[in-house]
Amino acid sequence: DAGITQSPRYKITETGRQVTLMCHQTWSHSYMFWYRQDLGHGLRLIYYSAAADITDKGEVPDGYVVSRSKTENFPLTLESATRSQTSVYFCASSESRKGQYFGPGTRLTVT
Amino acid sequence: GENVEQHPSTLSVQEGDSAVIKCTYSDSASNYFPWYKQELGKRPQLIIDIRSNVGEKKDQRIAVTLNKTAKHFSLHITETQPEDSAVYFCAASKGASGTYKYIFGTGTRLKVLA
Secondary structure: OOOEEEEOOEEEEOOOOOEEEEEEEOOOOOEEEEEEEEOOOEEEEEEEEEEOOEEEEOOOOOOEEEOOOOOOEOOEEEOOOOHHHOEEEEEEEEOOOOOOEEOOOEEEEEO | OOOEEEEOOEEEEEOOOOEEEEEEEOOOOOOEEEEEEEOOOOOOEEEEEEEOOOOEEEEOOEEEEEEOOOOEEEEEEOOOOHHHOEEEEEEEEOOOOOOOOEEEOOOEEEEEEO
């Protein structure tokens, strides 16, 4: 589990501000994912990436931007935060024939 | 669109009893089905998974069954213990390797009563 980390763990920001959530994995996994977790909705996929410079939208991509210039990093940016983006954000990574492994999460509050 | 329904949303059992959580998926192309356990304030952790070429898989007190025809799969926990109390999520994926995107169910909160 220590192989995938997220920062910050907690963040409070104001509506309209840009905020970036970081995800770093040391396993050299090809695949990385961003989910948000809200009560009543479970885990919903925001974006995912199959390799460096390859990203694709998930179920709820609006208002988010991702990049993946290096295999080990997959930052998620909220360009102009809204209250509806208050959530717990989980990053995950995986490799062939194995399930996804989740980071510890970032609790984001937008005021 | 792709959807995974999970039932029940909450489940209370007496310690030592069995617990069963059921999921139904909509996309017949799904071929990989993981289950995750999430304790309060923690990250989801993979506890067991099954691929579409297998009907049942068991790991100690945990088992998963898959019915491809009916498009449903279930998690069975036997001899439940207080430490089994958590939220359990099922998921379905088209990627046989588990690297394609997952569609998660909405979770089942399991409470094991001592």
